[in-house]
Amino acid sequence: MGRPPRIDLEDYWYHVIARGNERQRIFKCPADYEYYLKLLDDRLYASRGNLGAYCLMPNHIHILIRRGSDMLSSVIHNVHSKYSHDFNRIYGRDGHLFQGRYKSFIVLDDSYLESLIFYIHENPRRAGLETKEQRYLWSSEKYYMGKKCLWKSFVKVPGYEGKAGINNYKDLLKSRLEKVTPNYKTFIGTMQESIKINKRRKDRQSIQSFDRRERETIENIANRYSANFKITIKEMRGLSRDRNISRIRKDAIKEMLNCGYGPSEIGRYFNRTSGYVNLIRINYE
Structure with a gap:
C-alpha cells in the first residue's frame, strides 16, 4: 500500500x-x-x-x-x-x-x-x-x-x-x-477543517474523471466574468490587489473549481501557484 x-x-x-x-x-x-x-x-x-x-x-x-x-x-x-x-x-x-x-x-x-x-x-x-x-x-x-x-x-x-x-x-x-x-x-486543527481536506482527497478521482467535453473551458469562464463585470482579462490575470478585481477573480476561480478543473491548471491560467487556488478552495468550502 x-x-x-x-x-x-x-x-x-x-x-x-x-x-x-x-x-x-x-x-x-x-x-x-x-x-x-x-x-x-x-x-x-x-x-x-x-x-x-x-x-x-x-x-x-x-x-x-x-x-x-x-x-x-x-x-x-x-x-x-x-x-x-x-x-x-x-x-x-x-x-x-x-x-x-x-x-x-x-x-x-x-x-x-x-x-x-x-x-x-x-x-x-x-x-x-x-x-x-x-x-x-x-x-x-x-x-x-x-x-x-x-x-x-x-x-x-x-x-x-x-x-x-x-x-x-x-x-x-x-x-x-x-x-x-x-x-x-x-x-x-479542528475536526471540521480536517474533514474538508479528507473530502477533497476522496473527491479527487471523481473530479479527474469529469467529462471535459461537457464543461465550459477556463478561457470561456474568464471571458464571461470579464464581460459581465467590465474588467479586462489582463486585469484578471495580473497581479493587481484591487479589491474588486480580486473578488471577481476569486469568484471565477470558484466556478472553475466547481467545473472540475484542478488548482494547477487554474493557477497556470491566472499566473499563480496551485497553493493560491487551494486557499480559495478551502475558504470557499
Missing part, C-alpha cells in the same frame, strides 16, 4: 520533524547547527516562507515553518540533501544521514501554534539538556524571550510579537504544566 500524499498548502504553518538514521547524531559541533540553520533560512527566505520556531537536538529536529511559494517537500529535500552531502564529506562517512522521510503536520487552527512553540522549545528540558542556569543554545526560545534574531526568514507566531509578545511567552512558560501537547496524526 502506498504512502498517503502529503497535504502541502501555501501560507500554512507546518510542524516538521526529522530524525537521524538509526538514531545517530546529525550534529557533532556548533558549526553543524549553524550550517543547518543557514541552509534552512536561505531556502525559506528565497521562497517567501518563514521559520516560526525551531529546536535542533543532537539526533533529531523540530521546526515550525510557514510554507511560502515552494512546496514544503522541495524545501526540506533541498536543505537535507545539501546538509547530508556536506556532513558526509566532512566526517568521511557514506549513506543516509536522516531516517526515512521527514514527518510534517499541517496547522489548520492558529490557536494550536501556542502549544506547538511550547512543545518545540520544551524538548531540551525534557531531555535534560537545559537547566535554569544554562539555556539550550540551538533553540529559538531565546528570540521569544527578547534576544534579537538575525535569521532573515524568522518571524514570531501571532500573539508573540513585540514587547507584549515577550511577556506573553513568559506567562506561557509559567503555566506550561497546564499545557497539553496536541494529539495528531497528519494534521493539527
Whole structure:
C-alpha cells in the first residue's frame, strides 16, 4: 500500500520533524547547527516562507515553518540533501544521514501554534539538556524571550510579537504544566477543517474523471466574468490587489473549481501557484 500524499498548502504553518538514521547524531559541533540553520533560512527566505520556531537536538529536529511559494517537500529535500552531502564529506562517512522521510503536520487552527512553540522549545528540558542556569543554545526560545534574531526568514507566531509578545511567552512558560501537547496524526486543527481536506482527497478521482467535453473551458469562464463585470482579462490575470478585481477573480476561480478543473491548471491560467487556488478552495468550502 502506498504512502498517503502529503497535504502541502501555501501560507500554512507546518510542524516538521526529522530524525537521524538509526538514531545517530546529525550534529557533532556548533558549526553543524549553524550550517543547518543557514541552509534552512536561505531556502525559506528565497521562497517567501518563514521559520516560526525551531529546536535542533543532537539526533533529531523540530521546526515550525510557514510554507511560502515552494512546496514544503522541495524545501526540506533541498536543505537535507545539501546538509547530508556536506556532513558526509566532512566526517568521511557514506549513506543516509536522516531516517526515512521527514514527518510534517499541517496547522489548520492558529490557536494550536501556542502549544506547538511550547512543545518545540520544551524538548531540551525534557531531555535534560537545559537547566535554569544554562539555556539550550540551538533553540529559538531565546528570540521569544527578547534576544534579537538575525535569521532573515524568522518571524514570531501571532500573539508573540513585540514587547507584549515577550511577556506573553513568559506567562506561557509559567503555566506550561497546564499545557497539553496536541494529539495528531497528519494534521493539527479542528475536526471540521480536517474533514474538508479528507473530502477533497476522496473527491479527487471523481473530479479527474469529469467529462471535459461537457464543461465550459477556463478561457470561456474568464471571458464571461470579464464581460459581465467590465474588467479586462489582463486585469484578471495580473497581479493587481484591487479589491474588486480580486473578488471577481476569486469568484471565477470558484466556478472553475466547481467545473472540475484542478488548482494547477487554474493557477497556470491566472499566473499563480496551485497553493493560491487551494486557499480559495478551502475558504470557499
